[in-house]
Amino acid sequence: MKISKILLMGNPNVGKSAVFSRLTGAQVMISNYPGTTVEFTQGKLKLGEEDVLIVDVPGTYTLEATCKAEDVACRMVQEGGLIINIVDATNLERNLHLTLQLLEKDIPVVVALNMWDDTKHRGIYIDVKKLEEQLGVPVVPVCGLSGEGIKELVRRLPEAEVKHSVVSSDNQKWERIGRIIEGVQKLTHRHHTLLEILEDLSIKPLTGLPIALGILYCAFWVIRFIGESLIGYLFVPLFDKLWLPVMMKLSVFLGEGTFLHHILIGNLINGSIDFGQSFGFLTTGIFMPIAMILPYIFSFYLILGFLEDLGYLPRLAVLVDNLMHRLGLHGYAIIPFILGLGCNVPGALAIRVLEERREKFIAATLMAISIPCMAQIAMIVGLVGQRGVKYLAIVFGTLFFLLIIKGLILNRILKGASPEILIEIPPYRMPQITAVFKKLWMRLSGFLKEALPFVLLGVFFVNVLHALKVIDFFAYIFAPILTKLWGLPQEAIGALMVGFLRKDVAVGMLGPLNLTTKQLVIGSTILAVYFPCIATYAVLIRELGVKDMVKVTAIMIIVALSVGALLNFFLP
């Protein structure tokens, strides 16, 4: 039998991604299902001589399509191929429900009993032979984390069969599952592992909240530590030793003051190039995304990937559910917020996991205004941090305060209530290093592909606007708001304009303006709240629709105007 395409299907949290990463090579792609915002991953599996497309289908409990991700899963099944049904061996009963549904479809199925190694210490015994007889399709025990059984799985793919089971009702399926379980599974006494004790502690409110704070605090420091070390010991020395001499030669060659020098090198600071302030295409334009921001993006996604694969995030969602309800959201909305701290674009995409319009609206407003992305955070830490940690606290404290206030207000004035949480809490599992790094690599290359051109474009755009005196014109028009209301110099308008394109570049532009500390704090805060970058804005329009986005925009403008004015009034 020729296999055209392989679909990996299973319930959420059954370790599908680990099996996926074992089956595929290095070439892995994240795509959107046509016409939807649902993401899925695909790669290639070498099967004999041929490369077969293999798709990691979004996790689903049923083929009934109760949400967008499940709808995509159903459509993929209809498109055909071969299904590897990933089943959590430690949770056979519930997982078999999807299996029975798949066996009713017109598509060949192989069952992979994942987490096989976990069954032993959990005291679960499964008779694989008998299960295979009962289901009528190959059943292979595997362990995605260690790679055990994967070869056997691939070897048995050609044995996959279309079962054409008679369509049965939900209750009939549960009855049949009951009989299967009775015949193939035995439970004995289980030993509690250290991880399981931690599981319990981190979901109980009295111990869970301190643990959550501890984890977030540690995550923050590790991200900073890795980011700063990479910048200080690797990227800055590399740029100074290798790139600076080349740029200085180019500067001499072009001649200071010429148009091309202005665009490519920028301004010389005290006769030399300053990568942070010169603002040329080849100096600051290259230095900022690679040396200042990439290290933080790297460390953020490394830690996030670890926490995701460990299974911590659903616990955090449950713990903050209460607080989030006060803000008109439910616990799961913490996920787009956390993703948004990396980059607002995936954060905005993740808003789709929220089901109601009211919730989406609140989450989008809160995120777009109060959650700065890692690139922006990196720039703010770099710039404002020089003036003292206290000032960083003012900037981020203001943003957090805004988040809470806006949530409380929106929850009160918008009709309706936030829906209730209903999620599975997966057991902790030690992340597989290769899977973590594979995901990290995808996210980093995504950042480089999307951000680098935009940063360069932004820097180029600013230099051209400067040369054409457009910035001076806008500075003149908006001078009253800038100087009277916010206490910023007119030149800050350039940063505000670039902020539409890239927030990080915009924050960087405040650097050469010689601002006072107060002005710097106000400028950074306004840049964070007044408008998300254009890429985030585009995604939000798609997710919320034009009408709601107009309202969100109005809120942004009001917040930016008033926060700037308040800070200007109250800061000494």
Place this chain on the structure above:
Amino acid sequence: MTIDLTQLQPGETGIVKEIQGGHGLVSKLQSMGLRPGKKVTKVSSHFWHGPQTLEIDNMQIAVGFGMAKRIFIEVKR
């Protein structure tokens, strides 16, 4: 006696008797392993009518307080 899920004490175990709710909710809960006849143990309940975490078979799920009010459990007390 029959109580609702919010009244189950952390650490206490009971048998699911009835779930009151629309078809969508009932079938979603079923596919997550929560259905009449199953043994559930309360793991924790969060402050101020927060989510209730339960263990069914080998897995844990969290359900909102309002939802938990409509899930009835048979317990021996």
